Amino acid sequence: MTLPTFILKNALRNKRRAFLSVSSVAVSLFLLVTLQVALRELTLPAASPGAELRLCARNKVSLTNPLPARQRAVIEKIPGVEGVSPFTWFGGEYQNDGAMTFAQFAIDPKETRRVFTDLNLTDTELAGFESEKTAAIIGKISADKHHFHVGDHLTLNSTVYPGALEFKIAGIFSGTADDRMMFFRQDYLDDSIGTPGLVGMWWLKVKSAGNMAPVIQAINAAFQNTSAEVRAESERNFQLDFISMLGNVKTLIASISTVVVFTLVLVTASTMSMAVRERFRELAILKALGFRRRELFAFILAESFGLAAAGAVLGIGGAYALYTFGDVGKMTSGIFVSFQVTPRIMGWAALVAALLGIASAVAPALSVARMSVVNGLKTLD
Amino acid sequence: MALPLTYHFRNARVRLRATLATILGISLVVAVFVLVQALAAGLVQSARNTGDPRNVMIVRKGSTAESSSQVALEQFQIIRYWEQIARDDTGTPLVSADVITLISQPRLDGSGEANVSVRGLTPVGKSLRPQVTLVAGRWFTPGQREVAVSRKMAQRFAGFHLGDTFRTAGKTLTVVGEFDGRNSAFDSEVWLDADEARAIFDRQNYSSLLVRAATPQAGRELMARVEADKRLPLLAEPEVKYYADQTATALPIKVLGNFLAIVMSIGAVFAAMNTMYASVGSRTREIGTLRVLGFRRRTILAGFVLEGALLAAVGGGLGCLLALPLHGVSTGTMSFNSFSETVFEFRITPWLVAKGMIFAVVVGVVGSLLPALRAARLPVITALKSL
Numbered sequence: 063m064t065l066p067t068f069i070l071k072n073a074l075r076n077k078r079r080a081f082l083s084v085s086s087v088a089v090s091l092f093l094l095v096t097l098q099v100a101l102r103e104l105t106l107p108a109a110s111p112g113a114e115l116r117l118c119a120r121n122k123v124s125l126t127n128p129l130p131a132r133q134r135a136v137i138e139k140i141p142g143v144e145g146v147s148p149f150t151w152f153g154g155e156y157q158n159d160g161a162m163t164f165a166q167f168a169i170d171p172k173e174t175r176r177v178f179t180d181l182n183l184t185d186t187e188l189a190g191f192e193s194e195k196t197a198a199i200i201g202k203i204s205a206d207k208h209h210f211h212v213g214d215h216l217t218l219n220s221t222v223y224p225g226a227l228e229f230k231i232a233g234i235f236s237g238t239a240d241d242r243m244m245f246f247r248q249d250y251l252d253d254s255i256g257t258p259g260l261v262g263m264w265w266l267k268v269k270s271a272g273n274m275a276p277v278i279q280a281i282n283a284a285f286q287n288t289s290a291e292v293r294a295e296s297e298r299n300f301q302l303d304f305i306s307m308l309g310n311v312k313t314l315i316a317s318i319s320t321v322v323v324f325t326l327v328l329v330t331a332s333t334m335s336m337a338v339r340e341r342f343r344e345l346a347i348l349k350a351l352g353f354r355r356r357e358l359f360a361f362i363l364a365e366s367f368g369l370a371a372a373g374a375v376l377g378i379g380g381a382y383a384l385y386t387f388g389d390v391g392k393m394t395s396g397i398f399v400s401f402q403v404t405p406r407i408m409g410w411a412a413l414v415a416a417l418l419g420i421a422s423a424v425a426p427a428l429s430v431a432r433m434s435v436v437n438g439l440k441t442l443d
Numbered sequence: 444m445a446l447p448l449t450y451h452f453r454n455a456r457v458r459l460r461a462t463l464a465t466i467l468g469i470s471l472v473v474a475v476f477v478l479v480q481a482l483a484a485g486l487v488q489s490a491r492n493t494g495d496p497r498n499v500m501i502v503r504k505g506s507t508a509e510s511s512s513q514v515a516l517e518q519f520q521i522i523r524y525w526e527q528i529a530r531d532d533t534g535t536p537l538v539s540a541d542v543i544t545l546i547s548q549p550r551l552d553g554s555g556e557a558n559v560s561v562r563g564l565t566p567v568g569k570s571l572r573p574q575v576t577l578v579a580g581r582w583f584t585p586g587q588r589e590v591a592v593s594r595k596m597a598q599r600f601a602g603f604h605l606g607d608t609f610r611t612a613g614k615t616l617t618v619v620g621e622f623d624g625r626n627s628a629f630d631s632e633v634w635l636d637a638d639e640a641r642a643i644f645d646r647q648n649y650s651s652l653l654v655r656a657a658t659p660q661a662g663r664e665l666m667a668r669v670e671a672d673k674r675l676p677l678l679a680e681p682e683v684k685y686y687a688d689q690t691a692t693a694l695p696i697k698v699l700g701n702f703l704a705i706v707m708s709i710g711a712v713f714a715a716m717n718t719m720y721a722s723v724g725s726r727t728r729e730i731g732t733l734r735v736l737g738f739r740r741r742t743i744l745a746g747f748v749l750e751g752a753l754l755a756a757v758g759g760g761l762g763c764l765l766a767l768p769l770h771g772v773s774t775g776t777m778s779f780n781s782f783s784e785t786v787f788e789f790r791i792t793p794w795l796v797a798k799g800m801i802f803a804v805v806v807g808v809v810g811s812l813l814p815a816l817r818a819a820r821l822p823v824i825t826a827l828k829s830l
Contacts, residue, residue, distance in 0.1 A: 079717060086713035091708045123612045123644065124547040124558050126510065128780060151513060221507045224676055289645055291613060306555030307701075309776040309784060314482070318475055318703065325471045325707075329714040332464030336721045397695055 073365045080369065081332045087373025087418070088380065090326040091411050095381040097319045098407045100398070105303055105312060110239040111180040113269060118149070118279050118300040119264040123289040125304075128260040129290050140280045142273030143266055145176030148248045150262035154218025154227070156208065162418070164204040166218060167262070168248040171197070178245070178268045180238045187212070187233025195250045197232035201241035203399065204235045204389055225255040240399055264292075267400050323414055331422035334366045338426035346438025355431045362430065363423040368382050370419030378411045446738065446746040451753060458722060465718040466758040469803055471705045473762025477791060477799040478769060485774075485790040486693040493627040494683030496572055499662055501652040501669060501679045508689070508780045510543040510560065513648040518675055525668065527661035528654055529656035531567065537655035539568030542640040542648075545783050546611045546633075549601045558783040559600060561590075561611075561633045563640025567636055571653050574627050580605045580620035585636035588643075591620035595630045595786045597738075601625070603633070614643050628686060631785045653682065689780045708806055715810025719751050723818045730818050731826030744819040750805050751811020759803025763796045 074080055112118075121127035128150075132438045137146050150168040174181065183191070183199065189214075191197045200210060210216065210231050219226045229246055252258040268277050274296060281294040295303070338345070345358055357438070382403045390401035447495030455462045494500075501522065502512035519540045522528075528536045533826035540565035547556045569575065569582070592603045597618075602609035607618045624630035637649065639735035662681070669679035723730070730743060738746075746802070770791040 078720060080785075081716045082713045082720070085715070086710050089710035089713065094702070096702075096706075122547075124545040126545045126558065127612075127644070153507075164547075219505055221505055222511045224503060224505065287613065289613070303555060306550075307557040307777040307784070309557060310774045311776050314479075314774075318479075321471050321475055322707070325468050325710075328464050328471075329468045329710075329717075332461050333717050335715075336461055336717070340721070340724075362659070384565060394698070397632075397698065 063217065064139075069361055069364045069368070072341075072361065073368055076340075081338060083330065083337075083369050084376065085327055086160035086333075086370045087326065087370055087415065088377035090322055090329075091374055091377030091415060092194070092381045093322050094319055094326075094414065095378055095403060095407060095411050096385075097322070099313050099381075099385065099401055099403055101312065101319075102314045102404065102407065103398055103401060104308060104315070105305060107305065108239040109298055109301070111237065112267075113180075113239075113297045113301075115144075115269075115274070116177065116265065116267050116297040117274065117278060117294055119266070119292045119294040120300075121263070122293045125263070128262060129258070129264065131261050132268070133264065133285060133290070136284050137264060137266065137281060140277055140284070142268050142277050144269045145173045146170075146264055146266040147173035147177045148263075149221065149265040150248060150251060150256070152218065152220055152227075152251065153222040154220050154244070155217055156216065163218075164201070164242045164244055166198075166244040166246060168251040168256070168266070169245050170249075171247050171253055174199075174245075177265055179267070181233075182237040182268075183233045183235050188318070190232035191245075194230060195247060195253070196228060196230045198229035198244055198246035199233040199235055200231055200244040201238065202234055202236040203241045203268055204244065205231075207391075210234070221253065223251070223255045227251070227254060231328065231423070242399060244253055264294075265297075287412075295428035319392065326414075330366075330370065330418055330427060334362070334422040335429075336344050336370075337365070337425045338362055338430065342430075342433065342438050346433065346435050349433075349438065350435050357422070358430050359427040362427045363420065366423040366426075367416070367419035370415045370422070374412055374415035378408050378415075382408065445742055446749075451746065454722070454726070454750065455754065456764075458725070459584065459720050461721060462754065465715055466754060466761065468714050469711055469755050469806060470756030470761035470765060471807070472711045473759045473803050474765040475793055476700070476709065476767040476802055478532045478702050478764055480795050480798065480799050481766065481791045482771070482774070482787075482791040483693045483696045483699070483700060484792055484795060485502040485787040486561065486785070487758075488790050489626055489628055489630070489692050490624060490686040490690050491786040492574065493629065493633060493686040494681065495571070495573065495655075496681065496683055497655055497659075497662070498682035499654045499656055499665055499679050500682040500685040501654065501677050502650075502685075504627055504676050504678045506694065507697075508782070508828075509541070509651045510545060510781050510783070512543075512650050513769055514540065514650065514652055514677065515648050519652060519676060520673070521651060521674060522652060522654070522669070524719070525665065527657055527665040527668065529657040531570070531657070535567060535569060537567055539565040539571050539653045540637055540649040541565070541568060541651050541653060542637050542644070543650040543781075544640060544644045545781075548603075548609065548611075550601075551599055552773050557600075559596065559633060560631055560781055561635065561640065561644075562629075563635050563637035563767075567654060568637070570657055570742055572627075572629060575622050575626045575629050576625075578623045580618075582620055583635050584619075585639055588616050588639070589618050589730050590633050590635040591617045591622050592618050592633050593630045593786075594623050596633065596784075599775060599784070599786065605709040607785060611675070612643050613644070626788060628689070628785070629754045630787075631781075631783065654679075668805055689778070691779045692776065694786065701715070704802065708802065711806045712810045715751060715755065715807060716814060718754075719747065719811045719814035720817070722745065722750075723814045726818075727821060727826050727829045731823050731829075735825045735827065740819040744815045747815030747818050750812050753808040754805020755810070756800065756805045758807075759800045762803065763791070763799050766791055766799075 147170040152166040278294045285292040385401045506512035545558040597603040666679040769789045775786040
């Protein structure tokens, strides 16, 4: 019998225990990966293609305060600006869907091609959006969820404006960071129930990356000391600012992860000691046969490492498979759109597993090293 | 005859290390379970602490939050002198026309900015919200660019302490008072005079009206009258109900709590099973002896399940104790209703503790069932012969 087979046989001599230990490690690592991915999605959301050239300008007071529409003429004249569109929150509810309704924003259809370059719409769809006042375009996730097709009509009750609007779907977009949103026409909103002369915020695109900083500065300066001061920032920063509003959620998830890891170490270490204690006598015999402490330690380490590795493969692999091939939007009832298990997170989880394998071998190895052969041989347990 | 309880306690002592690890493992799982639920409970309680049963809240029909509601001045004038509304000693109707604005303010810990609810209220508005009391400084004077800030917000945001100033909408505002909202939604607000707020934030309309009804009957009449009046596209409902509906933020927390409970309980069951199997394995001979002494299979089964449940219950109790220090600690997140920072406290209610204990015992029973079955099924002779 070779050493590896000896270790393998030892690990599997109590198959039930091996199974239970591997499973509990796997479940914990699965949870750890899930929490870390959730944390990453919350703190570092996916950027849309083209985001590096886009910036947002909102009312300096807060996101919810409107901006005067007349600012547009000023912004358009700033050198380096490629296109400007209003971006107005409608807060519509679809069939009393409640808080989980897709978000809708009013934009300028003529600027769609210039500013919102990541929509992947066909020319016919874009033309439809540009030509019909009630036209709207909607993300694929929402379209699939509510079974919308091009040409369908839908009515949304606004929670912000008094009344409801009826829309006709002109196109379904995909490939943005959030394929749940709906865009419709600012002029339609203004003409029906909106507050003409006011928009939610400005969304614009600059000609090149070098224009970004100067344009941001120019916009901020242009409206300084006016009744509606503006805060412009890159789309990415805007996204991150939005997320920082979530507050203590980050701490919460990080603390839960820590507790999970701690519990994991505790339980696995205890299992390993159990496995070793069970064969104290055997180890004493090995010692009597002339095996060194070092070798005995290697046996125990290899076994606990193996258990942890098996658990890691199952737990991390399982999480990867579930979140990569499963429908996360459905699983989290729309809270998360993407749930990307990154190599970095998997690496960290694997590292935790490796450390776990080592840490849980230490206590049993120490007691084996300390045991006297005679006492070990006498052990009945 | 059942096995005496002392038998199980002694057993736990013999295998102290493994027992302690299991107990501690279960206790951590229970602590996480209880704490996440305590967050949701805190949010719900904060909403519950807010409404006054005598008050009626009036917002625009269709708006889900005060901050997105609008009530025009004419609408306020129509309602203001209705006879259903209570009056104070001087004969002033108890109606507060409020303006809610969100302002973006930097957090004190430097982790970026968040929206803060600023409420402009009519002088009488303070007496409609008796849970709010001044704890430092004084109330604001209208027209002096003064505000009062909730003490909890003062601890979270820059420029909100007594005597501080902060800039918004091109104006500098001075904090002249700190108030305590007794764990109500007002703990997440900054207060100033309503008309001053309209001037500062360039708002024509009010956001909402809060009205004290003269009697409960008058309150019902008032709500019906708002509904019937064609000039008023408004919705009047009890303030209590309005705030009870403002707890959408608790939903994702509950989802997280349930997810954690399920996954962690699976892990905990595996761990408990491991311990119990080992315990049964090392007591094979003992179990054989018990059988010879006349204890029946089902007694052994019940005994081991009981042992698992006891172990888990101790773990559960410890978990609740571990969670307890966080009771009353305040925390905050963005409310999905108001779109602004909402502060609330961890609330570990007796019902939550009971839920945690039940959760622990279920884990213990499920985890020990199979090992107990194995113990009960051991053939007597072989068991006696084993080492």
